[in-house]
Amino acid sequence: MSSTSSTSMPSLPHLIGGASHEDAGTAQRINIDPATGETVSVTPLDAVDAADRAVAAAASAFESWSQTPVGDRIQHLFRYKTILEDHAEELAAILVREHGKTMGESVGSVRRGIDCIEHACAAPVLMMGRTLPQIAVSSSFCRTEDEGGVGIDSSVDRLPLGVCVGITPFNFPIMVPMWMWPMAVACGNTFVLKPSEKDPISAVRTTELAHEAGFPEGVLNLVHGGPAVVDRLIAHDDVAAVSFVGSTRAGASIYAKGAAHGKRVQCMCGAKNFSIIMPDANRGAAVDGIFGSAFGNTGQRCLAGSVVVCVGDSADWFVPALAERTRGIKIGAGDQAGTSMGPMQDLESRDRVLEYIGIGESEGATVLIDGRTAKVPSVGCFVGPTIFDHVTPDMRVGTEEIFGPVLSVMRAGSLEEAVGFVNRSEYGNMSVIFTDSGHAVRKFERTVQAGMLGVNVGVPAPMAAFPFCGWKKSFYGDLHVNGEDGARFFTKSRVTVRRWL
Numbered sequence: 001m002s003s004t005s006s007t008s009m010p011s012l013p014h015l016i017g018g019a020s021h022e023d024a025g026t027a028q029r030i031n032i033d034p035a036t037g038e039t040v041s042v043t044p045l046d047a048v049d050a051a052d053r054a055v056a057a058a059a060s061a062f063e064s065w066s067q068t069p070v071g072d073r074i075q076h077l078f079r080y081k082t083i084l085e086d087h088a089e090e091l092a093a094i095l096v097r098e099h100g101k102t103m104g105e106s107v108g109s110v111r112r113g114i115d116c117i118e119h120a121c122a123a124p125v126l127m128m129g130r131t132l133p134q135i136a137v138s139s140s141f142c143r144t145e146d147e148g149g150v151g152i153d154s155s156v157d158r159l160p161l162g163v164c165v166g167i168t169p170f171n172f173p174i175m176v177p178m179w180m181w182p183m184a185v186a187c188g189n190t191f192v193l194k195p196s197e198k199d200p201i202s203a204v205r206t207t208e209l210a211h212e213a214g215f216p217e218g219v220l221n222l223v224h225g226g227p228a229v230v231d232r233l234i235a236h237d238d239v240a241a242v243s244f245v246g247s248t249r250a251g252a253s254i255y256a257k258g259a260a261h262g263k264r265v266q267c268m269c270g271a272k273n274f275s276i277i278m279p280d281a282n283r284g285a286a287v288d289g290i291f292g293s294a295f296g297n298t299g300q301r302c303l304a305g306s307v308v309v310c311v312g313d314s315a316d317w318f319v320p321a322l323a324e325r326t327r328g329i330k331i332g333a334g335d336q337a338g339t340s341m342g343p344m345q346d347l348e349s350r351d352r353v354l355e356y357i358g359i360g361e362s363e364g365a366t367v368l369i370d371g372r373t374a375k376v377p378s379v380g381c382f383v384g385p386t387i388f389d390h391v392t393p394d395m396r397v398g399t400e401e402i403f404g405p406v407l408s409v410m411r412a413g414s415l416e417e418a419v420g421f422v423n424r425s426e427y428g429n430m431s432v433i434f435t436d437s438g439h440a441v442r443k444f445e446r447t448v449q450a451g452m453l454g455v456n457v458g459v460p461a462p463m464a465a466f467p468f469c470g471w472k473k474s475f476y477g478d479l480h481v482n483g484e485d486g487a488r489f490f491t492k493s494r495v496t497v498r499r500w501l
Contacts (some may be wrong), residue, residue, distance in 0.1 A: 002231040011042040012224055014050045015059035015207050018217035018320045023047040029226070030195050034100035034343040034381040035064055035333035041098065043197040045226040051192075051233050054221040058163040058190035059111070059238040061218030064186040066160045074121045074186050080213035081117045084110070087209060091174060091202060091292040092466070096334040098199040099173065100381065101343040103334055105297055113206075114460075115176040119464035119482065123186035123311055129157040138499055153498045158491040160188030161264065162240035167254065169246045170196035170345050171300045171403075172205055179468070179481045180243045184490045185219055189240075193222045195231060198346060200224055234258045234265075242488065243481060244268065245302075248401070248427070248473050255476035266477035266489055268302070268470060270401045271429035274422040275305040275458070276444065278415065278435035279312040282456065286314075286434040287321045289458030290407070293432075295329065295385050296437035296459070299405035300349070302474070303430050303459050307391070307398055309410045319368070319389060319409060326385050328367055331376050344404060350381040352403035357386050360397035366390045371405060393421055401427070415440055416447075425447045428471030430460055451475065 011028050027046035029044060033040050046164040065073070084091070092106035101109070131153065138150040144448050162397070166180035173196055181191040195203035198423035207222045234242050234257050241264040243255050258265035275293065277286050293305030310318055334342040344350040354372060361367050365388040374384020383404065391398040391408040398408045412418040432454030433444045441455050451469040456461030462468055467483035469475070479489040 007257050009039060009042050011044045012204060013220040014044075014047065014054065014224060015204065015211070016050065016054045017221065018211055021050060021053065023050040025050075025225075027143050027226075031098065031198060032346070033097050033281065034345055035377070037379050041199075041201050043200055044224045045197060046228045047225060048228055048232045051194075051223050052191045054223040055233065057218040057221050062160075062190045063214060064183070065190055065219050070124050070127060070186065070188065070189070073188065074123055074216050076213050077117055077182055077186060080182075080210055081114055083209050084114050084117065084206070088114075090358055091205065093335070094202045094205060095174065096156060096342075098201050098306055099170065100345055101297060101334050102339050106334065107341075109172050109175045112173040112464075116175070116178040116464045116482065117154070117182050119486075120182035120186040123183070123487065126160045126484060127491060129155055131155040133349050143158055146269050150499055150501060154495065155398055155498075156186075156493050156495045158487070159494055161239050161490060161492055163187060164189045164191050164243065164490060165239050165243045166191065166193045166243065167230055167233070167244045167246070168195050168203070170194065170198040171297065172304075173199050174206055176245050179245070179464075179486070181220060181485045183482075184243075185215070187487060187490045189490055190219050190288055191221065192233065192239075193220070194225060194229060195222065197224060197226055198265070215413070215431055230254065231257070235261050239263060241265070243489070245481075250440075251476055252473075264489065266479060266481060267475065268468060268481060269474050270427060270475065271302045271304075271470065272307060272399060272401050272425050272427045273303060273305050273340045273430045273450075273476050274307045274425065275431070276311055276415070276418045276422070276433045277308060277310045277314045277318050278437065278440055279314045279435065280433035280436045281314065281465060282436065285413055285456055286318060287325055289432070289434065290322060290454070291325050291458075294407040294460035295326070295341055295405045298344055298491070300345060300403055302470075303461050304403075305407065305432065305458060306402060307408045307410060307421075309412050309421050309485045311412050311418050315409070315411055323387060324385060329373060329385055331382055331384060333377070333380075338454055341385065341405065344383060345381065349380050349404065350383050353383050353402060353406060356397060356400075356402045356404070356406060360386075360391070360406070361396045361397065363397065365395060365397060365408070368409075393424055399425065415443060419444065419447050423447075423460050426472060427474045429474040430454065430470075432457060432460060448476060
């Protein structure tokens with residue numbers, strides 16, 4: 001729900017230089033608990049002065065923080081990890097209330113955020129440079145030092161960039177910021193986080209806990225806002241790098257604007273993820289994997305499996321089994337016992353999904369399970385799971401990102417045809433295959449065009465030690481988030497050539 005605020009609830013504070021700042025701007029967004037419709041927060045949208053102050057605080061802290069030994073910097077992250085574990089239940093409850101995740105999904109996403117903290121604690125290794133002694137001899141007449149030349153040594157070091165900005169989405173408001181700022185600050189940068197305006201309470205709370213871990217003033221800052229604040233941050237002269245996760249439309253714009261302003265930019269964007277079911281697949285594993293991938297987090301994740309391609313006669317057993325499993329979903333508030341799928345995050349998201357169900361029906365897809373008729377609570381942002389069968393590659397429900405609990409089933413006569421469906425997509429985040437054939441897996445891995453692959457795994461989400469590497473319009477940039485890419489993105493190389501006379 002978005003509007004100019006008329007509620008008596010005060011807008012959320014910005015956290016700048018280790019202190020709380022009240023700056024509501026002129027426009028605010030009213031956020032509701034998607035399970036009950038009750039107001040839970042009010043977010044400032046256009047407080048660009050707060051963005052300037054946050055960047056100034058980060059810039060002021062950079063010189064001292066960047067000169068702090070990396071081993072000392074990560075001590076704050078070690079403490080922060082312990083603090084997060086102590087507050088895990090509190091944070092999970094916040095996610096349930098402001099986002100709508102089930103409690104199990106919330107706990108899991110907090111845990112994955114903590115994994116990123118652990119990975120960032122490896123910064124002393126990830127930042128190591130390289131040295132090559134005696135790479136050359138200085139005299140053009142001598143090939144060795146014995147002939148009168150002087151040896152030359154070369155090395156490359158990795159250094160922090162400066163002030164970095166993170167612009168994060170609503171669907172994982174704790175985990176995704178931790179893809180960014182822990183590695184950034186471990187590498188010696190300072191950071192300004194701009195969380196989603198839709199569910200920012202969890203980001204505020206995790207930032208407060210980071211301050212409890214002892215990070216110096218200005219190292220980590222948080223500023224709320226919408227497009228006006230984003231534009232100010234990515235154009236700011238003192239900002240060196242921008243990391244973004246969100247829609248492809250927004251990511252393409254941020255990448256273009258950031259690059260035009262000379263920033264280093266990485267944008268993890270939208271997806272339309274395909275899963276291939278081969279006739280020899282383990283049936284239970286295939287149904288379990290696709291069920292969790294399509295409907296987990298109410299389909300609101302960029303690794304959701306939103307299209308299934310059944311090869312050969314696999315549809316004969318897969319589609320009925322998945323439909324039966326889906327009919328058993330209990331929809332409700334995430335903190336209610338037995339709930340297996342929560343609401344959409346807001347009313348706009350719910351309405352978008354309902355519109356797409358109508359589009360799929362009008363396109364001629366078979367509505368096997370209709371989320372519009374599901375048994376859902378009378379209030380909130382609920383919509384039931386939907387399965388379309390006999391979807392063709394030219395249908396919008398099979399090509400456009402819906403970002404909700406809608407699964408499209410296509411049919412293919414061969415693995416080659418199925419991979420062709422995948423490769424036609426403008427997105428390339430992930431693709432998975434269910435099969436017991438090593439030959440099929442090898443062919444799949446060699447020909448499919450996606451950056452993250454799964455074999456008998458419904459959601460091939462990489463652990464923090466590996467990069468989250470989408471392809472095509474699922475990513476803009478050169479270096480991905482997490483893994484060694486994360487450390488490389490938040491550092492720059494410096495080469496030194498040495499000659500001792």
